[in-house]
Amino acid sequence: MEELMTDKLHDETRQGEAFSTEKNPNQRFDKHFYIESYGCAMNFADSEVVASILQKENIGSTSNLEKADIILINTCSIREKAEERIRKRLTEFRQLKKQNPSLIIGILGCMAERLKADLLEEEKLVDIVVGPDAYRSLPQLLEDAETGQKGVNVLLSRDETYGDISPIRLNSNGINAFVSITRGCNNMCSFCVVPFTRGRERSRSAISIVAECEALFNDGYREVTLLGQNVDSYNWNDEEKNETITFAKLLEKVALISPLLRVRFSTSHPKDITDEVLFTIKKYENVCNYIHLPVQSGSTRLLELMNRTYSREWYISKVNRIKELIPDCGLSTDLISGFCSETEEDHQDSLSLMEYCKYDLAYMYFYSERPGTLAARKLEDDISLETKKRRLQELVALHRIHSLESMQKEVGKTFKVLIEGNSKKNEDEFYGRNDQNKVVVFPKMNFKKGEYAMVKIHECTAGTLIGKAID
Ligand code: SAM
Ligand code: SF4
Ligand code: F3S
Numbered sequence: 001m002e003e004l005m006t007d008k009l010h011d012e013t014r015q016g017e018a019f020s021t022e023k024n025p026n027q028r029f030d031k032h033f034y035i036e037s038y039g040c041a042m043n044f045a046d047s048e049v050v051a052s053i054l055q056k057e058n059i060g061s062t063s064n065l066e067k068a069d070i071i072l073i074n075t076c077s078i079r080e081k082a083e084e085r086i087r088k089r090l091t092e093f094r095q096l097k098k099q100n101p102s103l104i105i106g107i108l109g110c111m112a113e114r115l116k117a118d119l120l121e122e123e124k125l126v127d128i129v130v131g132p133d134a135y136r137s138l139p140q141l142l143e144d145a146e147t148g149q150k151g152v153n154v155l156l157s158r159d160e161t162y163g164d165i166s167p168i169r170l171n172s173n174g175i176n177a178f179v180s181i182t183r184g185c186n187n188m189c190s191f192c193v194v195p196f197t198r199g200r201e202r203s204r205s206a207i208s209i210v211a212e213c214e215a216l217f218n219d220g221y222r223e224v225t226l227l228g229q230n231v232d233s234y235n236w237n238d239e240e241k242n243e244t245i246t247f248a249k250l251l252e253k254v255a256l257i258s259p260l261l262r263v264r265f266s267t268s269h270p271k272d273i274t275d276e277v278l279f280t281i282k283k284y285e286n287v288c289n290y291i292h293l294p295v296q297s298g299s300t301r302l303l304e305l306m307n308r309t310y311s312r313e314w315y316i317s318k319v320n321r322i323k324e325l326i327p328d329c330g331l332s333t334d335l336i337s338g339f340c341s342e343t344e345e346d347h348q349d350s351l352s353l354m355e356y357c358k359y360d361l362a363y364m365y366f367y368s369e370r371p372g373t374l375a376a377r378k379l380e381d382d383i384s385l386e387t388k389k390r391r392l393q394e395l396v397a398l399h400r401i402h403s404l405e406s407m408q409k410e411v412g413k414t415f416k417v418l419i420e421g422n423s424k425k426n427e428d429e430f431y432g433r434n435d436q437n438k439v440v441v442f443p444k445m446n447f448k449k450g451e452y453a454m455v456k457i458h459e460c461t462a463g464t465l466i467g468k469a470i471d
Helices: 041-055 080-092 094-099 110-115 118-122 135-146 194-198 206-218 247-255 275-283 300-305 312-325 344-357 374-378 385-408
Strands: 031-037 059-061 070-075 104-109 128-130 151-153 176-180 223-227 235-238 243-246 262-266 290-292 330-337 361-366 414-422 429-433 439-443 452-460 464-469
Touching: 031 041, 041 059, 041 070, 041 104, 041 135, 041 176, 041 223, 070 080, 070 110, 080 094, 080 110, 104 110, 104 135, 110 118, 110 128, 110 194, 128 135, 135 151, 176 206, 206 223, 206 235, 206 247, 223 247, 243 247, 247 262, 247 275, 275 312, 300 312, 300 344, 312 344, 330 344, 330 385, 344 385, 361 385, 414 439, 429 452, 439 452
Parallel strands: 031 059, 031 070, 070 104, 104 128, 128 151, 176 223, 223 262, 290 330, 330 361, 439 464
Antiparallel strands: 235 243, 414 429, 414 452, 429 439, 452 464
């Protein structure tokens, strides 16, 4: 099968990856926890907050299941399949618990929030259930669990941002890091469970965000990705300076840390991305020319049902503006096939919109009804699974053509590449990314990980640009 380009934010191969910080083998911990994260990058970032909270209690992370006293699964509820996958994973821990009855198993994240105490009922081996805003209570819940007392904390907060916690980087390559800038979401897209699992949107203090990015840079990191469900609605009031920090201002502050620090961000909402943000991207060379702009559907009628609050025309005008101000900007999207009442004509609208935008990258899903959402309550999930899947295949097939074209057009060009590590296929080659988030591999020569190289591209696959560094 043809290779398709992925990025770190959505890389399915990272799903469930066990995390460890076992950097300093001399450090002695009282206990060890093993953590797996599923879903979006925010969950991966949250697992790093959890690691920090637990390390303060002298509980260190391990990637060795056998060594773990505590197993944590940071879960996702976005589609039914995501939850099924986690339930299946839980059954695999049964044997471990049998062998070691004192083993504590905890469910964290969005599925914990959605199902609450029911999870304890449904999954007998689970000891604790902790929602995304309740990680500070983990030490207490773990202590109680040790005495046999099962516990649940799924309280959502209006102001928790974990801004004062320095996340402990888990399984990091030492080059790229995720930094959360907002939590929750105030939009009510009718298909989406996130507002229910993550609560109201809140912006983290710009001072703590910049401090975290500075610390990362001083530790040798060379790329930060600012994370939020809707980064454009970032809004924080610096009371001391009586200044409101918008997302554009925050981007600028992070960009100014050093020209050697690359800045990425995700996700942008088409209704909220401003010219000010686009001008900031244009102004700073180290703010990457890459925007993830989920459209969800190409049909204005469906966009209305989805409560996305923009039309096809509005979306196209945003894309035009991006291309006008930042002509080489990489563009990616999310699309859903088979949403409630989607007709063949609506589906054709999605295909024609893809044809117009020619996305470099697209994440495509068939609609999965989520209990409690607006769509589940008000709309009928009336498209057959067969049709949803067939339409999804058509979206994927078209995207394959566009992604290959998007790679082919780069052959012959030269890009500044941030070196992230060894190429998976060849030890003699480095792997990195260009500004537009495209993967580049090239022979190592005298370069080092974390440095930038100017690489001339001489060939490509659907997922990788292949080139040679020019001195
Ligand atoms: N906040 C982002 C936005 O506004 O697009 C992304 C949210 S969600 C974590 C990532 C993607 O999952 C969405 O963009 C959407 O395409 C997809 N998604 C969300 N709910 C879904 C559902 N019920 N069925 C299928 N796909 C869904
Ligand atoms: Fe979900 Fe919409 Fe919020 Fe994205 S903006 S997290 S799709 S409700
Ligand atoms: Fe999943 Fe929650 Fe993220 S539902 S996509 S882990 S915000």
